[in-house]
Amino acid sequence: MNAEERRQLEITAVKVRQGIIEGVFHAKSGHPGGSLSSAELFTYLYFKEMHIDPKNPKDPDRDRFVLSKGHCAPGLYAVLAQRGYFKEEELQKLRHIGAMLQGHPDMKGTPGVDMSSGSLGQGISAAVGMAMAGKLDGKDYRVYALLGDGESEEGQVWEASMFAGHKKLDNLCVIVDFNGLQIDGPVSQVGGPEPLDKKFEAFGFEVTTIDGNDFDEIEAAFQKARACKGKPFAIIAKTVKGKDVSFMENQVGWHGKAPNAEEYEIAKKELKAKLEVLEHA
Numbered sequence: 001m002n003a004e005e006r007r008q009l010e011i012t013a014v015k016v017r018q019g020i021i022e023g024v025f026h027a028k029s030g031h032p033g034g035s036l037s038s039a040e041l042f043t044y045l046y047f048k049e050m051h052i053d054p055k056n057p058k059d060p061d062r063d064r065f066v067l068s069k070g071h072c073a074p075g076l077y078a079v080l081a082q083r084g085y086f087k088e089e090e091l092q093k094l095r096h097i098g099a100m101l102q103g104h105p106d107m108k109g110t111p112g113v114d115m116s117s118g119s120l121g122q123g124i125s126a127a128v129g130m131a132m133a134g135k136l137d138g139k140d141y142r143v144y145a146l147l148g149d150g151e152s153e154e155g156q157v158w159e160a161s162m163f164a165g166h167k168k169l170d171n172l173c174v175i176v177d178f179n180g181l182q183i184d185g186p187v188s189q190v191g192g193p194e195p196l197d198k199k200f201e202a203f204g205f206e207v208t209t210i211d212g213n214d215f216d217e218i219e220a221a222f223q224k225a226r227a228c229k230g231k232p233f234a235i236i237a238k239t240v241k242g243k244d245v246s247f248m249e250n251q252v253g254w255h256g257k258a259p260n261a262e263e264y265e266i267a268k269k270e271l272k273a274k275l276e277v278l279e280h281a
Helices: 002-028 032-037 037-051 072-082 086-091 122-135 156-168 196-202 215-227 261-279
Strands: 064-067 143-149 172-178 206-211 233-238
Touching: 002 037, 002 072, 002 086, 002 261, 032 037, 032 064, 032 072, 037 072, 037 143, 064 072, 064 122, 064 206, 064 233, 072 086, 122 156, 143 261, 156 172, 156 196, 172 196, 196 206, 196 215, 196 233, 206 215, 215 233
Parallel strands: 064 143, 143 172, 172 233, 206 233
Antiparallel strands: none
């Protein structure tokens, strides 16, 4: 991509992060850390990679996305709002009774959500099913699933991966947001799922490892995924949990709590400053 295209993606990623902070603050609960770490991945998928149409969210030929780490719904909602699936004002109603945007993605109530998720490990299984259905129906759509690194400790992740490799589902791309932290602490100390690349390779995947907060590396990885034939593809995306909010970065405590009023203002100020720099670059 050229410099201007990268700048526009970076601007959008900051706006996604602003939406995440708005949502969890007004909800007084939620999961900002892993939502913030995934902002570039969400942005690239919805603004560059996937064949989608916000005006026709149920297009049978669209690409599909499954947020397997469903607790990071604030990130998905923020990018859907930026992409035009619904108004940004909805983000301030996150987790409110009767609101469109609930704590985990709901495919029946939210435009652009392809699969309800939340129980860790299940999302990738749904994505594998979608990919298999595409093969059986002779469709060209692709299926993307975003997992957490802690989530990869779930056995169901590997059952789904075994099936995907066995069926040679080259229309499937699995992305692992590897920010190194899960609810109980460092992933390496809690469950130790590494080496993830070797595990996916053993199940028949082609694998690449990237900086998941760098758009050039993200683009190169998705280009490799599209070019891969006869195998599903896995991207291990190394990211920073809580990225671009100084007091949240690499802090496990921000896995699942909302900022108070003072923290909210600090986060807003930091993100606004970054946005202004990018917009005037």
